[in-house]
Amino acid sequence: MGNDSKHRFGTRAIHAGQHPDASTGAIMPPIYQTSTYVQPKLGEPLHGYEYARVQNPTREALERNVAALESGTHGIAFASGMAAIEAFVKRRSAGDHVVYEENVYGGTHRLFVMVLQRLGLAFTSVDSSDPDALRAAIRPNTRLVHIETPTNPMMKVTDLAASAEIVRAAGATLIVDNTFASPFNQRPLELGAHAVVHSSTKYLNGHSDVIGGIIVTSDDTIAAELRFLQKAAGAVPGPFDAWLVLRGLKTLHVRKERHNANGQRVAEFLAERFGPERVFYPGLPTHPQHQLARRQMRGFTGMVSVDTGSLQRASRLVQATRLFSLAESLGGVESLVGHPAIMTHAAVPKEMRDRMGVTEGLVRFSVGSEDVEDLLADLEQALEA
Numbered sequence: 001m002g003n004d005s006k007h008r009f010g011t012r013a014i015h016a017g018q019h020p021d022a023s024t025g026a027i028m029p030p031i032y033q034t035s036t037y038v039q040p041k042l043g044e045p046l047h048g049y050e051y052a053r054v055q056n057p058t059r060e061a062l063e064r065n066v067a068a069l070e071s072g073t074h075g076i077a078f079a080s081g082m083a084a085i086e087a088f089v090k091r092r093s094a095g096d097h098v099v100y101e102e103n104v105y106g107g108t109h110r111l112f113v114m115v116l117q118r119l120g121l122a123f124t125s126v127d128s129s130d131p132d133a134l135r136a137a138i139r140p141n142t143r144l145v146h147i148e149t150p151t152n153p154m155m156k157v158t159d160l161a162a163s164a165e166i167v168r169a170a171g172a173t174l175i176v177d178n179t180f181a182s183p184f185n186q187r188p189l190e191l192g193a194h195a196v197v198h199s200s201t202k203y204l205n206g207h208s209d210v211i212g213g214i215i216v217t218s219d220d221t222i223a224a225e226l227r228f229l230q231k232a233a234g235a236v237p238g239p240f241d242a243w244l245v246l247r248g249l250k251t252l253h254v255r256k257e258r259h260n261a262n263g264q265r266v267a268e269f270l271a272e273r274f275g276p277e278r279v280f281y282p283g284l285p286t287h288p289q290h291q292l293a294r295r296q297m298r299g300f301t302g303m304v305s306v307d308t309g310s311l312q313r314a315s316r317l318v319q320a321t322r323l324f325s326l327a328e329s330l331g332g333v334e335s336l337v338g339h340p341a342i343m344t345h346a347a348v349p350k351e352m353r354d355r356m357g358v359t360e361g362l363v364r365f366s367v368g369s370e371d372v373e374d375l376l377a378d379l380e381q382a383l384e385a
């Protein structure tokens with residue numbers, strides 16, 4: 001059933017990259033829980049399989065599947081989203097310059113500034129939703145631009161087609177962290193990005209039981225460099241984790257439709273309570289980039305943030321919900337609530353948080369796929385508490 005680009009998204013989610021097991025006919029790809037492969041003859045491994053850091057059939061099925069969903073040709077899986085992002089930057093060398101969206105995932109900022117900068121790479125953060133600011137941040141030695149849209153947790157939207165044009169004109173490479181949108185809602189490769197990265201921990205797996213990451217590209221050179229890094233540095237996912245994500249992906253389109261619908265309802269509910277200017281969700285007509293989001297995305301995802309006005313109100317709200325569990329992470333079927341300034345974005349300096357709008361009153365919801373009436377009732381009782 002190979003790449004099947006002729007099929008629609010939901011069909012690809014279920015079938016792409018998978019085929020019944022050749023030895024038994026098992027419809028599900030087996031979990032190849034092995035570290036090595038027996039070689040029948042010296043120097044002639046069976047079907048090319050030698051050692052599981054380098055090749056694993058379960059991982060390969062996952063890589064083919066996500067590549068097909070992102071409209072790319074190569075998928076390269078990693079042990080976590082951070083390992084994937086690190087591998088992409090490690091294609092570059094000391095002295096190279098990287099531009100990144102200032103409102104990226106807190107861990108991405110931490111990796112860039114507290115780890116990779118020490119090794120001689122230079123980083124500049126920018127508000128990439130402003131194309132002129134992006135253009136101005138690019139230097140002669142800029143090799144890489146890392147964008148996230150919608151951003152975490154402010155749900156700011158960057159124009160991907162315009163960014164790809166700017167980055168390509170500068171001879172640099174554009175990678176887009178598509179974790180929040182998922183390929184169901186947005187496909188950056190179709191808009192000109194060179195590569196897409198996911199924390200598959202989130203919507204791709206969707207069941208809060210795996211840490212994983214993956215990069216998709218249609219560029220053969222980038223893919224070969226990433227394959228080399230996957231082998232050379234070794235941050236690979238285990239076969240069981242790869243299998244779990246593959247299983248989760250079979251319902252991505254069904255889950256994501258529900259997340260989109262529930263996210264919209266929760267955003268509208270919060271807009272009524274707090275006022276639309278305090279709610280950050282690209283599906284609200286009052287969102288500053290609503291028109292762009294409508295052009296670029298097919299749905300607006302299940303992530304909603306609200307500025308409650310104070311740490312005290314935020315802290316009461318996140319501890320009063322019953323269905324929304326107070327926890328880091330996002331993108332699972334169960335609803336979560338979090339406080340970015342104290343939780344996910346604690347590593348981001350306070351003045352940078354203030355500039356981005358990540359105030360002490362900000363609360364972020366990952367709206368799950370429960371019945372939305374129950375979620376709204378839970379928010380209602382939590383706000384009354």
Ligand SMILES: *Cc1c(COP(=O)(O)O)cnc(C)c1O
Pocket residue numbers: 080081082083105107108148152177179180198199200201202211212213
């Ligand atoms: C969670 C997350 C990451 C990091 O992924 P891990 O799987 O936790 O390593 C990167 N980017 C975004 C947008 C995320 O939400």
